[in-house]
Amino acid sequence: MMGDAEELSLKQILAEVFELDPSTIDNTTSIENVELWDSLQHFSMIVSVEQEFGVRFSEDEMGELVSYERLRSALAAKLKPTNGSPAKPDGQRVS
Template sequence: MNSTSLFERIAQIIELVLELKPGTVNESTSNQSVSEWDSLNHIKLILALEDEFQCEFEPDEMASMTSAGKIQEALKNKLG
């Protein structure tokens, strides 16, 4: 899977979980820039990503996944 299609899938999941308008997520979208990205929605987002990509994140990975770009990095590392 190339980086563009990976990011598109990540962005769609973020938009779905956080109920954002389609096309609003970019690599800098973060828990600091989106008020809907609170601790509960962070857990929902992690679970949705794990389900979509059939993987499991460690607690330290979850804590570092604070932006769309960091999520992409974590998934690239996880998926190889």
């Protein structure tokens, strides 16, 4: 699950990688309208998110996470503990 703190951290990462004001980042923020979001910075952004949250995106996900909205929901799914069984070690954020 994504709490407010996680969401703020995610926005902060995008702000740092793409040189944005974090308060302007919302679901409409995407590769279409962010000047610095090119294929090179896309990798840096993905790796930064993985580094911050201790998660790993699959090869398929890599190419899809081209907007804040998609990134946020993919991350939320990884941070969500699986029902009834312990969360995967790489899927849970250590607080």
